[in-house]
Amino acid sequence: xxKQLSAFVGSLPVIERHGSGDPExxxxxxxxxxxxxxxxxxxxxGLHENGHRYVADAVARGARAVVHADPLPSYDPAVVYLxxxxxxxxxxxxxxxxxxxxxxxxxxxxxxxTEGKSTTVFLxxxxxxxxxKRAGFISTVxxxxxxxxxxxPEHQTTPEATTIHEKLFRMLENGMEYAVVxxxxxxxSARTNRLGDVAFDVAIMTNVTQEHLEFHGTLEQYRNDKANxxxxxxxxxxxxxxxxxTNRFPVFGVVNADDPNSGLFRSATSKSVYSFSSKGNExxxxxxxxVADSRxxxxxxxxxxxxxxxxxxxxxxxxxxxxxxxxxxxxxxxSRVLEKPVAELVPLLPKxxxxxxxxxxxxxxxxxxxxxxxxHTPSSFETVLPPLKKRTRGRLIxxxxxxxxxxxxxxPRQGRIAADWCDILVLADExxxxxxxxAILEEIAAGCPERQEGRDIFLIPxxxxxxxxxxxxxxxxxxxxxxxxxxxxxxxRKDGPHPYDEADAARTMLKELGYSRI
Numbered sequence: 077x078x079k080q081l082s083a084f085v086g087s088l089p090v091i092e093r094h095g096s097g098d099p100e101x102x103x104x105x106x107x108x109x110x111x112x113x114x115x116x117x118x119x120x121x122g123l124h125e126n127g128h129r130y131v132a133d134a135v136a137r138g139a140r141a142v143v144h145a146d147p148l149p150s151y152d153p154a155v156v157y158l159x160x161x162x163x164x165x166x167x168x169x170x171x172x173x174x175x176x177x178x179x180x181x182x183x184x185x186x187x188x189x190t191e192g193k194s195t196t197v198f199l200x201x202x203x204x205x206x207x208x209k210r211a212g213f214i215s216t217v218x219x220x221x222x223x224x225x226x227x228x229p230e231h232q233t234t235p236e237a238t239t240i241h242e243k244l245f246r247m248l249e250n251g252m253e254y255a256v257v258x259x260x261x262x263x264x265s266a267r268t269n270r271l272g273d274v275a276f277d278v279a280i281m282t283n284v285t286q287e288h289l290e291f292h293g294t295l296e297q298y299r300n301d302k303a304n305x306x307x308x309x310x311x312x313x314x315x316x317x318x319x320x321x322t323n324r325f326p327v328f329g330v331v332n333a334d335d336p337n338s339g340l341f342r343s344a345t346s347k348s349v350y351s352f353s354s355k356g357n358e359x360x361x362x363x364x365x366x367v368a369d370s371r372x373x374x375x376x377x378x379x380x381x382x383x384x385x386x387x388x389x390x391x392x393x394x395x396x397x398x399x400x401x402x403x404x405x406x407x408x409x410x411s412r413v414l415e416k417p418v419a420e421l422v423p424l425l426p427k428x429x430x431x432x433x434x435x436x437x438x439x440x441x442x443x444x445x446x447x448x449x450x451x452h453t454p455s456s457f458e459t460v461l462p463p464l465k466k467r468t469r470g471r472l473i474x475x476x477x478x479x480x481x482x483x484x485x486x487x488p489r490q491g492r493i494a495a496d497w498c499d500i501l502v503l504a505d506e507x508x509x510x511x512x513x514x515a516i517l518e519e520i521a522a523g524c525p526e527r528q529e530g531r532d533i534f535l536i537p538x539x540x541x542x543x544x545x546x547x548x549x550x551x552x553x554x555x556x557x558x559x560x561x562x563x564x565x566x567x568x569r570k571d572g573p574h575p576y577d578e579a580d581a582a583r584t585m586l587k588e589l590g591y592s593r594i
Contacts, residue, residue, distance in 0.1 A: 077175070077245070078102045081116070081141050081156060084173035088143070088158060088166055095156035099140035104171060104238040113138030116170075118163045118238075119145070127163070143170070165269045168237040172273035178244035179275040182252065183325040184312075185409060186259040186271070188305045189282030189332075191456045192402045193258045195394075196282055198431045199406040201256045206424045207414060211254035212247035214240065217431050217563045221246035229565065234263025237270050244274075254413075264304040271305075275312035278413055279305045279345070280330040280405050284337040285455035299337055306344035326415070330408045332401065333359040350412065352404035361404050361418065363390075368397035368463060375400055377407075379418050388422050395435040395447075398459045403428070433562030435460075438579060440586040443552040444470070448578050450562030452479070452506065454489040460557070461497035470553030471499035475546045476560045477506035477539075478516055480568075487516065491523030498557075500549055501533045504542030506560045507568040513537035539567065539576070544585040558582060 082098045102114035108130035111117055117134035119127035119142060128146045135142070141156040143163045151157055160166045172179070187196045197215040204211035212220045214235070219228055221243050234240070240257070247255050263270040284299050306329050331338040333351040342349045353359035354366065359380070366375040372393040379386040392403055403425065411418045430436070438446040445468070451460045465472050474494050478487045494501050501524070503517040517535040527533035536542035539561075546556050558578060566573035586592070 078114070079174060085141075085143075085158065085170055087169055087173070088160055090158050090160060092159040093157065094151040094159075095141075095153065097156065099156060101141060101174070104167075104174060104242075105134070105139075106167065106236060106238060108134040108137065111137040111139050115139050116141040116143065116174075118143045118167050120164050120167075121145070143167075165272075168269040168272040171237040171241040175241040175245040177273075177275075178241060178248050179255070179273075181248055182244060182255045183277045183413060184244075184274060185254065185256045185278040185280065185413065186274070186276045186305045186308070187256065187280045187282065187405075188259040188261070188264065188302045189280075190285045190453060191451075191459065192282035192398070192405075193260070194450075195399065195431050195434055196280060196402045196405050197256045197258045199402055199428055200280075200409055201254075202428050203406055203410040203421060203424060204254050204256075204414075206427060207410065207416070207421070209254055209414070210250075210252040211256065212243070212250070212252045213256040213258075214243055215256075215258040215431075217433060219243060221252075222250045227563070227565070234258060234260040234270050236268075237273070240270060240274060259305050261298055261301045265301040266304070271308070274308070276305065276308045277312060277325045277327050278330070278409055279309055279328075279341075280409055281306070281332060281335070281338065281341045282402065282405060283332050283335045283455070285453065299340055303341050303344040306341050306349075309345045309347045326412060328412055330405050330412075332405070333357040333362075334401075350408050352401065352408055354400050354404065361408050363400045363404055366397055366400055370467065371395060373397050373400055377404070377418070377422070386419070388419060390422055390425050392425050392428060394428060394430045395437075396460065397463055399430075431563070433564070433578070436562075436579070438558075438582045438586070440583055440591045442547070442550070442586055442589075442591040444547075444550040444554040444556060446547075446556045446558070446582060446586070448558045448562060448582065450560065450564075452476070452560040454486050454493055457490060457493040457497075457559075460559070461493065464555060464557060465497045468553075468555040470551060470555070472497065473500040473502065473546050473550055473554060473556045474498040475502040475504055475542055475556065475558050476520075477504050477508075478520055478560075479507045480509035480511035480513075480516060484519065487519040488523030491520040495524030495527055495533075499532065500546075501527060502542050502546045502549075503533070503535045504539040505537050505567055505569075508537070508570070509568050510570050540581045540585060543581055544588065547582075547585055547589055 080098050101116045105111045106118040111134045117139040143158050187193050194215045194217050201213040327347050329349040331341050333353040334355040351359040352361045354363040362378045363375045374391045377388040436448045561578040567576040
């Protein structure tokens, strides 16, 4: 795609301009290493780096325009420089306009919450696909903009606006009508504006518990930022009214009736909001009589309709009883957006695939169970650990850590919850970043002071060696649970990302201990 600069930056509140002309722009970038000939470069101020330092590098690589906030030491006469108050906030409307506002020509379904976002995105996408619709998605784990489901190479739930709008544009190019977007609190925050110019048709709230206070400051602000997804529904109606696709798709929200924060999300939009429950609360779609096993769950669904309550018997092949909630949310969204009865979608449920890295078994013929999961918050520990403890015949051995330069308040809470449900704890690196790895583990261990290091708690920063230790302690009938990395493909240390694959590391350590299916 190529556009004249004037075609998509006209709405920018420019403080100062250097350079004349109207160059043709072929792409957008905020990392100078990704700049190609004809690009526009956004100089962003980050936590560790300031993009203004790399303006000259971006120009040397072929940038024809630069959006920046700070005065620059020099200006290339062949480049147009646009000085604005905040390049990060400007990146969203510019990206939307450069890619011809793709979200306004798609049915965009956003999913937010502390847990369950990636899974719910994947389930909504699959249900649409199984129902014969052309759908794409963007999640922490994977994305699809064309023929294939591809792994997400970044540790960023919601990408920057340049990536979001580019992927939505590719979906349109490939004939898709529906886009399912994982919408993090960071992405929904007015401070980043990553999703500020996405026209959402459907908003789904899975749950809200404490997370990312290092960014949001307070739980109240965290919840408020997430509720921006529901506020976007009212704005989106106006945006889509200017397109030929006016009123093609219904606009509504979906909330978890079991979550005390659901009222905030309901009140954030004037559109219809539907609810789900797995804990006996009144809802539009509720699950009861849930029977979970190692492969999935069977349950009864009660659907509230204008004609009364309908009963559906359901089965999902998704490990973890908590996935019942994710399925309920997905069913409401897809049945309403396609205007199909829930009964027509129920036969599709056994065909749903789990997300890689979510309650994923690792089996090399060892006499104990190994399960890999992405859980990394206190609330996700409370969701994952009790049912796993209940079905484990022997001991539950749990390996986890906590991310560096992120919410530190949760660390002792992680330790406390894990100690309440697990027999042995092995603490290891997650993404220490610039923090001292052992210090992070000691903060976690402070939450369970009754545990004795070397007896029932082990602090081993090197994650592969920690995994090997956990396996060496395991006996027949035990379960070893590896938490916090899941699908991710790197560990971020002080000097940056290092390649890492949890499943590969687990299999390697099992083989070193003499277990192998070969």
